[in-house]
Amino acid sequence: MIRKMLAAVVAAGTVGVLALSGCSGGGGDVNAQAQQFTKDTKAQISFSWWGNNDRADQFGKAIALFNKEYPNVKVTRSFAAFADYWTARSTEAAGHALPDLMMMDAGYLSEYAGKNLLQDLTPLRSSVMPLDGVDDSSLGAGKVDGKLESVPLGTNTWSMMYNKDLLDKLGIKYPTDNMSWTDLGNFVREVDKAGASANPSQFGSSDYTDGLPGFIYWLMQQGKDVFTKEGKPAFTQQQVIDYVDSVKDMRTGGSFFPIKRDVALDPLNGFLAGQAALWFNFSTTLLQAMTDSKTEHIGIVPAPSPDGVDKHVLAQHPSLLLSVSANSKQKAAAAALLNFLVTSPDVAAVFGTSLGVPATEEGRAAAAKANATPADAAILKYASDMAPETTASYPLLPAGYGTVEAKWGELHQQLEYGQLSSKQFAQQFFDEMSLSLGN
Structure with missing residues (x-):
């Protein structure tokens, strides 16, 4: 489940942000820097990101490509x-000493932008950072109060993955890309019935209301706002109750993968252990799905729509973003590197979809040609298939979002164990938002 993967990361990652002090770096006139910067300009910049040694090797190759143009x-x-x-x-x-260019997470963007720690990149669009080929809906995810504070390095989209091997063994047809939530409930029950005699028994899905991202998309599918410009919830406690109660009969009737088994499998879950057919997550986790479940036979389709809604609303979620710090004294050079990493097809060929789906059409084509893995190929095809229905920007996440997302998962586990009612779930979730979001 999403809650298992996020809770530890969020709990560890949010502590340091709370100490941020409001400041602007005073890194110089960005317009003057942009006018003077050329491909022969000498500069020294710092660039920081999170990840492992493999990602470091890839960034090393990407920067070597950059230095061919900016030696x-x-x-x-x-x-x-x-x-x-x-x-x-x-x-x-x-200490006003952030890296010139830094990797940014959607859950931290409001926090850093609200403290004036990031450079508004808008003035650089006409010079060193044109971002050719990046569509406006993607850029919307990096805007705060109309300012372009961050740019997606890659994107992903909410999805429903399914284990073809499990469904083939049970003789169940694969889920389709036009299912309603009612269709999904019937599908889950069909898998449950067919998998009851297996050892261990197999299920259609874990409770798919267990993650806050799923609720966000549920609201968006209905044309509802998620957060206000002030970072407060635009939804009500009743909407939370309606969402988790939409599968109440399935939850209490034993139609979902048992929570006790799910907890026992941690850090895996029923799907990743090959015991449940479906998993709801962002599309770029498909590689993890194939790796952990030990099969490449994983399909991917959009999550169902509410009954009566005949079109998906699949806002692109920024998998990773890049920001230039306000304290940088080399903003033009940092922005040039940002532009190169986001738009260069050669960089996309280096990373494939490991940083998300490349932001440009040329980048996606390059990633597809560069010895794409089965996961890369499926992720890129899904992005292409869903492009006509990707119309909205993902909502700007308020400062403190990571904490409330983790709280949703914690409370939902109690809901599944029967320790909370849906009304108590909603009340305690709003209590957490009041603390973490300052509402």
Whole structure:
């Protein structure tokens, strides 16, 4: 389940951000820098990201490509695990010493932008950072109060994955891309019935109201706002109740993968252990699905729509973003590197879909040609198939979002164990938002 993967990361990663102090870096006149910057300009910039050694090797190749075009820009690189990365950024922010270019997470964007720690990149669009080929809906995910504070390095989309091997063994037809929530309930019950005699018994799905991203898309499918510009919830407690109660009969009737078994499988879940047919998550987790479930036979379709809604609303979620710090003294050079990483087809060929679906059509084509893995091919095809229905920007997540997302998962587990009613779930979730979002 999503809650298992996120809770530990969020709990560790949000502590440092709380210490941020409001400041602007005073890194110089960005317009003057942009006018003076050329491909021969000498500059030294720092670039930091989170990830492992494989990602570091890939960024090393990408920066070597950048230096073929900008030979006099020296890039000092550093990386760390996710939690350590944000602890370091918090310390640097307090001392006005953030990296010139830094990887940004959607859950932290409002926090950093609200403290004036990031450079508005809009003035650089006409010069060193045109972002050719990046569509406006993707850029919308990096805007705060109309300012372009961050740019998606890659995107992903909410999806429903299914285990073809499991369904083939049970003789069940695969889920389709035009299912309603009622259709999904019938599908889950069909798999449950067919898998009851297996050892261990197999199920259609875990409770798919267990993650906050699923609720966000449920609201968007109905044309509802999620958060206000002030970072407050635009939804009500009753909408939360309606969402989790939409599968109440299935939850109490034993139609979902048992929560006790799910907890016992941690850090896997029923789907990743090959015991449940469906998994709801962002599309770029398909590689994890194939790796952990030990099969490449994983299909991917959009999550169902509410009954009576005949079109999906599949806003692109920024998998990773890049920001230039307000304290940078080399904003033009940092923006040039940002532009190169986001738009270069050669960079897309290096990373494939490991940073999300490339932001440009040329990048996606390059990733598809560069010895794409089965996961890369499926992720790129899904992005292409869903492009006509990708119309809205993903909602800007308020400062403190990571904490409330983790709280949703914690409370939902109690709901599944029968320790909370849906009304208590909604009340305690709003209590957490009041604390974490300052509402």
